[in-house]
Amino acid sequence: MPDTRKPAGFFFPRTATGRSSIVPPPPWHYSGELLTVEYRTDPARVAELLPPPLELADEDPGAVAFLWADWQSCSDSFEELLDPVRSQYKEAFVVVRCKYRGETYSRCVYIWVDQDFALVRGYHQGYPKKLGEIWMTRPVAVGRAGPRLREGGRFGATLSAAGRRLAEAELTLSGPSETGGFVNALPMLHHRLMPAIESDGSDSLHEIVTMRGYDVELGPAFHGEPKLRLFEAPTEELDRLAPDELIAGYYRSVGTSWRGGTTLES
Amino acid sequence: MPDTRKPAGFFFPRTATGRSSIVPPPPWHYSGELLTVEYRTDPARVAELLPPPLELADEDPGAVAFLWADWQSCSDSFEELLDPVRSQYKEAFVVVRCKYRGETYSRCVYIWVDQDFALVRGYHQGYPKKLGEIWMTRPVAVGRAGPRLREGGRFGATLSAAGRRLAEAELTLSGPSETGGFVNALPMLHHRLMPAIESDGSDSLHEIVTMRGYDVELGPAFHGEPKLRLFEAPTEELDRLAPDELIAGYYRSVGTSWRGGTTLES
Amino acid sequence: MPDTRKPAGFFFPRTATGRSSIVPPPPWHYSGELLTVEYRTDPARVAELLPPPLELADEDPGAVAFLWADWQSCSDSFEELLDPVRSQYKEAFVVVRCKYRGETYSRCVYIWVDQDFALVRGYHQGYPKKLGEIWMTRPVAVGRAGPRLREGGRFGATLSAAGRRLAEAELTLSGPSETGGFVNALPMLHHRLMPAIESDGSDSLHEIVTMRGYDVELGPAFHGEPKLRLFEAPTEELDRLAPDELIAGYYRSVGTSWRGGTTLES
């Protein structure tokens, strides 16, 4: 592919200076809070979200993680941190596992965020992002208006899109945990897609990619008793992934960086 | 390219039924109001936005159109019209002209919208969309709180993003017009881009495409005296396209449909 | 009451120039589109919203109007019309009738708007406004993406607050109408309330007021077949006003001005 990067910019719009790009160039650094609810659904409902040659994971194929995250992120310039409208966003997302060429991966099947830079950055990484309204209880250290990050702390998390409540979770912390869950713990396997402009049913871009963060720094993890409710909506299918059995919930602070991934198939 | 559309859906996420797609399948129908300000800037500032082999238009190469639009849109199911959060959006965008293989085209260089389906639908068409807050005065037929769509009617239009005012326009109608302007009147020439997930400076998708609507239905056009102010922002370069000379302003209702475009180069 | 309007301003904050007031001084002019669904509910559910000495209306005491409105409004300076973020807003509201001192009035019992100036202007008039997300289908004159304002035109309207869908309506126009409904057609009777800062159960402000617009200018009205769905929410009681019987739906453009009302009791 020839160098067609004149005008400049990591993403569009490409311009004289490149600073208009909707996403600044990687690496991207992230610090945030994650609330995770893991549960089991009918494995057939996971399978229907896996395009061939992806297959269900061998073990616990119906396992699902529903995650809420409150992020601060920035580029290597770190300038976004001082103009936080450019660095803060929330997201809620659903992760399953799948098998591809004999390896097991995590895979995000649904995701909502509340800022455009996070939306398009996600497209770069293969996340099928939509806009949504995401809320998560914050732990506090003083006052009565919030849980403490310890046993007994109760957290709520909600997701809405297009003015409809899509999901609600609650988590009551039971104690410290070794992990933050297993469903979202593997390298991600995503498709990156762009239908042909001819709108003829073919894709101009159709890649299978994998990626993971680096320089991961984890805060102490907590596990707890989760609740989860998923609701119907005319343009969503979350209710097809209804919980048959709740596994556990987790709360943890996470720091990570991301520079790029690997194209496995295109 | 093989049929990789299992699971189903025009765009992502691809699912069991396809109805979760962030954009429903084309054709898409549009009915809206357009306010256009045409002006001349330094042609060098237009040229810096044109990647080779695109060149400046031969005639009036510094001509720019700044447009505000208030749209209602839907798929062939028309169901979005009864749930208007799925059909209404506003946008503000900047169009220049360029020459490619001897033909002159219109080209959108900057654009902001206020809904996710419009954002991603734009990516399909090659528009470099960001989220913004767009406002346009509406003409009214009764009461004092609005202009009439006739000589003397005064309209305002504003654009903000990330909590910063980026552009403001005013238009005072002078009378009926044969046209709605010339800068945005040609077939569009756009790039469709996706950086490689390796983040190595190459693009996985890098197409030059052209497209235009069909079944265009136009309401009566009005021309008038425009004003336009562009403001600085740390992640924008609108002020590089500062007006040297205002040409004219227009107001018109437009209906159109869109099914697909043509890949010229990939 | 002494002149305490130094600093200046119709509403707060009161300042050196008065221009920071969240609402500019009356008169206020309005031009907008109204979609109305009239229905009957259990009159006991209306009665429970009427503080003594208000009583149910003698005729059709369970009649309710659920209205959606898309407004443009301005002060006598008209400057807000050119900065439409200061003039446009949508609202959805529920009106019943009541009897007070032998007269029958209209009374707004629930209302949501999407701008702060409209919220506080409503408090001045006695409307119990909350913030919400309101959408209404717009009639169009060109293209396929919208109904025409004539028999067969189909309109949708929705209300959400706090990320939850609260109400949805549909209206299919049947033909021209003499009226836009009867429930919201009388002078308004509202309470203006402010609990004492002592939070002791008393009100510092507790007025019964009446008001109506002047210089009303009406566009042609249409009646039609309505549908209406009301949903539960933890901080709302809309579902207590569930429809037993739909009466009719209406669509009309309305212009009006407002300068002040009359205190009946304080």
Next chain:
Amino acid sequence: MPDTRKPAGFFFPRTATGRSSIVPPPPWHYSGELLTVEYRTDPARVAELLPPPLELADEDPGAVAFLWADWQSCSDSFEELLDPVRSQYKEAFVVVRCKYRGETYSRCVYIWVDQDFALVRGYHQGYPKKLGEIWMTRPVAVGRAGPRLREGGRFGATLSAAGRRLAEAELTLSGPSETGGFVNALPMLHHRLMPAIESDGSDSLHEIVTMRGYDVELGPAFHGEPKLRLFEAPTEELDRLAPDELIAGYYRSVGTSWRGGTTLES
């Protein structure tokens, strides 16, 4: 004043159950993060915001505090904490001091918040709240995308309203502090206002009230080097309070509760 609280509810709308009230009944509990910039402006610009008989403070009469706060709040039911759209909000506000009947008070002269319950709760307390878009950098404990709460940590804070940037601050922490500032540290003296519905220039409600929180719990405070920029806007007068001299900046976690205040004059 007779008991007119049938229907029920602390604030409006008053209903059968009272749970529709836009604000739940006090006490209200708050836990949040405060970033404060203290500076001196021309005392005449403070004086013009003080209605008689309020006077300038005797000492440092031009001192101003510009504060950003990220709150979680709830009622005594604590249920809002599990549905955080009902408990979280941000605000930015400007505080000066004044003298009244020989005592010195703090007084909020401008304030913006991003939720309706916080807006109206503020009206109960005499805060002249408007809606705005408020952002604050969050300290983090892991990862690179955020400052640590210690010497060298850099924080940004911004305020926008109606799509215009109104204020920007930066704070670089220098070290621990005994206090979080002096301007916002006294009991508040506020006016509670409601213009008469006759719109005749008189107020139906015009009280001078005072209040303060209880059960205040403070986290460790940090002081630092601040920057502050205020911008012009057509409906704001923030730029009249332009800094002549910066005093200091502070960052601190605060917990407090509030039950009621005292009417001093009505």
